[in-house]
Amino acid sequence: xxxxxxxxxxxxxxxxxxxxxxxxELAGRAYxxxxxxxxxxxxxxxxxxxxxxxxxxxSRAALDLKRGAKVLDVxxxxxxxxxxxxxxxxxxxxxVMPAQAKRGAAVKNxxxxxxxxxxxxxxxxxxxxxxxxxxxxxxxxxHGAPCGEERARQEHSFYESTRGKQWLLFxxxxxxxxxxxxxxxxxxxxxxxxxxxxxxxxxxxxxSDPAVLGIGGDLGFETVLFGSCRAAVFxxxxxxxxxxxxxxxxxxxxxxxxxxxxxxxxAPELVVYHWHLQQKEERYIEICLPIK
Numbered sequence: 001x002x003x004x005x006x007x008x009x010x011x012x013x014x015x016x017x018x019x020x021x022x023x024x025e026l027a028g029r030a031y032x033x034x035x036x037x038x039x040x041x042x043x044x045x046x047x048x049x050x051x052x053x054x055x056x057x058x059s060r061a062a063l064d065l066k067r068g069a070k071v072l073d074v075x076x077x078x079x080x081x082x083x084x085x086x087x088x089x090x091x092x093x094x095x096v097m098p099a100q101a102k103r104g105a106a107v108k109n110x111x112x113x114x115x116x117x118x119x120x121x122x123x124x125x126x127x128x129x130x131x132x133x134x135x136x137x138x139x140x141x142x143h144g145a146p147c148g149e150e151r152a153r154q155e156h157s158f159y160e161s162t163r164g165k166q167w168l169l170f171x172x173x174x175x176x177x178x179x180x181x182x183x184x185x186x187x188x189x190x191x192x193x194x195x196x197x198x199x200x201x202x203x204x205x206x207x208s209d210p211a212v213l214g215i216g217g218d219l220g221f222e223t224v225l226f227g228s229c230r231a232a233v234f235x236x237x238x239x240x241x242x243x244x245x246x247x248x249x250x251x252x253x254x255x256x257x258x259x260x261x262x263x264x265x266x267a268p269e270l271v272v273y274h275w276h277l278q279q280k281e282e283r284y285i286e287i288c289l290p291i292k
Contacts (some may be wrong), residue, residue, distance in 0.1 A: 042145030055110040061106040133226040137196025179270040231288040265290040
């Protein structure tokens, strides 16, 4: 889906905010599968299509109320079956009730997204056949689209709150285990985010043996199978601290994708952290997007 098609989709959404908007229909207008449409829309726009439509509807609903429309009429116009469900959604988004908005209370304005082309920093890109991997990790269910500030916030919280598990898995790999993040089971509501490590058979077996670990209870570790696939691999520059480059790379994927012109495959996204190198200035991170 290129930027011209995205512009047409955004225009169609704007014209039909009071109509039922089906993900399959929008994907058809973009000439791609619902899965590919959802993933691409999320990366290009920073949030999923369902969330974008919800925000635009609630923003337009506030304007209608300020122009004198009745609360129930506005609720039905924008797809809510009852005034109560509309009021709950309206308050969650705007921080005020619909009746307060009618009386002039301040509301949020979520404007129509504009498609624009900008210069972007260059990052390494290659097409590669990734081999299958058997990893060990643990997950958290993230909400929203797998991109943008909300993903970054959830990533930071996940990594900061699970240091002990990370150290245990890293130690099981003898201090040389490759570190990965996997995004799986992506839906409109959210996705599973795994922190995982490449361990050999012996280390994987030890993690399930309390006598070896010396720790009781279920630590939530899972065996994660990553199937072989073709991927567009974007790499940061090599440096001692490549994290800033990683977030810059994520922010630049819109323009990079437009130039590369590839289509997503229905497979997990993989991030590879090349941390534990003998030369620390050689560290780098790769984002591997599965493609057809």
